[in-house]
Every structure is written in C-alpha cells, then in structure tokens.
Amino acid sequence: MPRLRRLMLVGSTVSTLALALALSATAASASTGHQIARARLAAALTAGGRNDYLGSDSCTSSAFCMAVGGYSLNGHTPALSEMFSGGNWVAEPVPSPSRGGNIFANEVSCASQANCLFVGDHWARTRGATANLAEAWNGSAWRIVTAAGPAGTPTSGLDDVACPTTTFCLVIGWAGTARHFQDAAYAWKNSTTWRRIAVPRPGRARNSELGGLACFDSRNCMAVGNYTSASGRNVPFAARWHDGQWKLLATPQVPRQRFTDFQGISCPAAKQCIAVGNTEDNTRGKLYHAFAEVWTGRKWHISTLRRAASAFIGASCPARNRCFASGYTFSAGGSFARPLVESWNGRVWTTQHPVQTSAPNPGDTLQHVSCATKSRCAAVGFSYDPSVSKSDRTLAEIWNGHDWRLQSTPNP
Secondary structure, three states, X not given: OOOOOOOOOOOOOOXXXXXXXXXXXXXXXXXXXXXXXXXXXXXXXXXXXXXXXXXXXXXXXXXXXXXXXXEEEOOEXXXXXXXXXXXXXXXXXXXXXXOOOEEEEEEEEEEEOOEEEEEEEEEOOOOOOEEEEEEEEOOOOEEEEXXXXXXOOOEEEEEEEEEEEOOEEXXXXXXXXXXOEEEEEEEEEOOOEEEEEOOOOOOOOOEEEEEEEEEEEOOEEEEEEEEEOOOOOEEEEEEEEEOOEEEEEEOOOOOOOOEEEEEEEEEEEOOXXXXXXXXXXXXXOOOEEEEEEEEOOOOEEEEEEOOOOEXXXXXXXXXXXXXXXXXXXXXXXXXXXXXXXXXXXXXXXEEOOOOOOOOOOOEEEEEEEEEEEOOEEEEEEEEEOOOOOOOOEEEEEEEOOOOEEEOOOOOO
C-alpha cells in the first residue's frame, strides 16, 4: 500500500487505510447526506466517539481557518471538519459516501471562507478497496464531488490539494494496486469540473507517489514525493507544474540516512519552495529525523536536519523569508511525542515553543500548520495518552506573532 502523506505516530490508532469510489451528489442527495452527517456528528458529540484527530488545516485570514480529520464511532471512521471563526473552533458535519463510509481526510485547501476542497480516501468494511474522495465547502456545508480514480485501477487515493484561486484547485494522489501504484493528478475548476492530468513517471520506478503539493498561483505549483527505484531504493523527487505542464526535478537524498521522505511543502514565490519531511537513520532504533529542503528556482538543496529524534509533517511560508514547519519530537529519554514547530528566516531554522498539553504523560503531534500572515498561524494535530488505547484527542494551537497558545477544540 502507498505511504500515507500524513505521518501518524505509532501509538495513535487512527486508521492508515486509504479509501473506495467517490460519487457525485445530486442536490437532493447532497442535502440528505448533509442531514445524516449533522445527525451523526450531533450523536457523536453527545455520546462520544473515539480517536479524534485533525490532520490538516487551511487559513485564509487571521479570522478564518478550516481543519479536517476524523474520529471513530460504532466501528466506523467518519470524517471531521472544524472551522475557526469568531475566535472559536466549531465542528461542521461531513457527509460520507453511501458506499464506503469510512473516511481518511488527508488535506484541505481554502481559497476563501466560502471555497474549500478537502481530499482523501474512503473504503467499505474493515479492509475494503480504497478510492478517491473529495468534498467541497461552499461557506455553509460540505458536499461530495466527483473524484473517480483512473479507469482500470482497483484502488486509489488523494494525498494533497492546493487551491490558489476560487476557480482552480490542483490535486495529487496515487492509483494502482497495493503493490504497484503510480502518481495521479487532477484539476478541479469552477467548483464543477474534474480533469485528470498526466504526470511524468520517474524512469524505471517500481512505484511512485507525490505526497505534498503547494501552489503559488494557478500557473506555478510544486509537488514532492518518493519513488521506489528499479533496485528497490527509496528516492525523493519533485515535479514542478508550470503553465499547465509537469517537469520532474531531482532532489537530494539526505546523506547518511536510510531514506528521505517528504511530507509537506509550501511555496511563498513562483520560484521558491520549502519542503519538509523525515529521514530514517541507520541506527538499530531506525529513528526519524526532521529535515527541510529549499528550491530557489534552479535546484533543491538541504536546509536543515535535526539531530534529535523528530519529524516534520507540515509546512507553511507566509513570506519568502518566513516559514513554519510542524511535527513532533522526543525529549532525551522520552517515550512519548512532544509538539514541534520550527521557523525559518531565509537562512537558519529556530525551534519554537508550542504548548505541551497538561494531561498525565501526554503525547502531542502537530500534523499541519497554516499561516495567513507572519504573525497568524494555526497548527493542528492530536494529543494522546500513550498508556490508553484509542485515546487521541483533537489539538489546535494559534501563533499570535509572539507565542503559541492552546485552543479549545470539539471532540466527537
């Protein structure tokens, strides 16, 4: 099975299955689906679901963010969305496909408060076939929109989305089988039309997957991912979208590491992108280490590699000389994760101090960060108790330009 773009911690029991066939909804079925989703969410907020998490967010201003994730309820895994508006996070119902109602929400991108697209996967039963899922937000409700995988592929999924305007979104994912899969890409235009876009395949790649995507505008986007070479090596690579065409770019493998795995990317300019992820070292413990690479319009170069066990999962750059990377790290001798945020000023990376939750022996990870300005960011993820099974709880923190502050978030 392809690597999931959102890196989930060992100990968090969020399902890492990817998902079944997303069907277009008529106006009537969309309304019915929304009513069912609202009733399910209300029941979960009252009775209590489990394994709540937020995996991605998108902020269009200091007053609005949309986050997506999921939770477990009665043996199913519905999607979860939470909107930051009026200074508070509120849960918004997400309809499930009539077939394959288990959902993994990978990413969300908003061009405005009334134009968001979230992508992921859905599946039926415990180990059903996986398929693309996309849902559009119109300012008041989510609706399922068509995102069928390539014909003849038994399984597929959507990893990331970028919506630089209200009329254009670019989406990347994968399609194939659990053993043999390749990149896939789609354009979503005018909130109505899907178009599959051919993606060049790295030469002699056994499998390839673009997992992170960012757009400066509708003409300039960058995707990063990994492929398996003919010899079985894991190799990082990038693909630039420029004026409607893809071009493959080589990215450096981090030296003295077993592999280099991209997770997130942000592009503050047409010819500048910062991609982040994690490596795995050669020690017996095979520890993760957070890293970042920078593209300056000509080539990629390694920007940082953290010595401590850690991982970057999300990145957001509100300016050319200001970026934030989110993820998790471990303290010396620690057995549970702590939230990690580092900032970049165009030259060096500096560790910031996000809030650690106060529950006994908590584990925290920040899955994604989105910055509307240099002084306004939201980072989301989940906290958990390592000693308790299925204990994940939604987590959100706000950056006000000076420090990170913990936010209250709903937990179905």
